[in-house]
Amino acid sequence: METQLDILKKKFLLEIENSQSLKELDGLFLQMFGKSGEITLFPKNFSKLEKSELKIISPLFNQTKKTLAEAVRKRRGEVKLADFKKILQEPLGLRKISTDSLEKIKTKKRQGHTHIITQFEEEIIRAFSKLGFAQFDAPQIDSDTYNFELLNIPQDHPARDLWDTLYIETSEEGRVKSEEGENLNPGKLLLRTHTSNAQVRIMEKIKPPFRQMILGRCYRYENTDARHEHTFEQFEIVYVDKGLSMANLLYLSEYFFQAIFGYDVKARLKPKYYPFVEPGAGVDGLCIFCKGKGCKVCGGVGWLELAGAGMIHPTVLKNGGIDPDVYSGIAWGFGLGRMLMVREGIKDVRLFNSGDLRFLNKY
């Protein structure tokens, strides 16, 4: 009986060793330990045995049972690991991506375009280039001298109140001090409040006669609301020649309004104070909505104030080294956003700098 058990043990151990799948192992387990399994049924003949024989075979049988069960458990682990390694080595079966299929993938294209203000700048440049105006560049960070002083706006003069200014802190060396150490020029550097800061620079650089235009960013110390913005664009022309008059100014105004609003927009001048022009004028355009009849937009007046202008003040000409007895000059300027708001019916000036695509993509 001992030999029989040994044969059985060896046979099953070999089969367990050779099994290649969990399913095979499950079958073997049943074959040994199932209801009518060979191991299960083995003690069937134990009753015929002598007591002494039983004493030997019983522990041997129990040991064999344990060995076989342990062999199955161990082989299970090996088979599982082998299966797992096989899976790892198997190709995943992914399709190779060809350049062709990449092209088929649709991506949404978003194309940028120039900002509405830039588009308007190009329109203005085109209109005035036709009349022989050339572009001039002036700094956005400027001295109080060019932005105010040389434009006939002395320090502490009430006219400075017309421009709420953003001053820049200058270093100790940059400050002009009195003997007592008092700071005489606290606002030496500033962010230009208007493109008029170019006027005297132009006169210093270019000999008259000349026709120059300046376009660019200006800054004011403003609380923003629908009609006020701290950062905005202005346009300005400086035209110096012999014998210029307000008639030239009116012509230029009307030429421009018709270029951007349409041929039937008239211009009119009304007296207005700017320190650097004499006489100074507010330039009105016939209301583009009611054509003079009076409507909500123009407040029933029939006209809209669109620009500021005038004959350059003799003091300013002199500051630029030009003899006011020989030459006369026209200065004319406006805010781009303001004018676009009228033309395009834009209700809030803050939209221009908002970066809001719902607004920007309309233009």
Ligand code: DAH
């Ligand atoms: N610089 C003025 C402003 O910012 C606008 C202006 C008025 C420009 C009259 C001019 C002018 O050239 O003659 O309010």
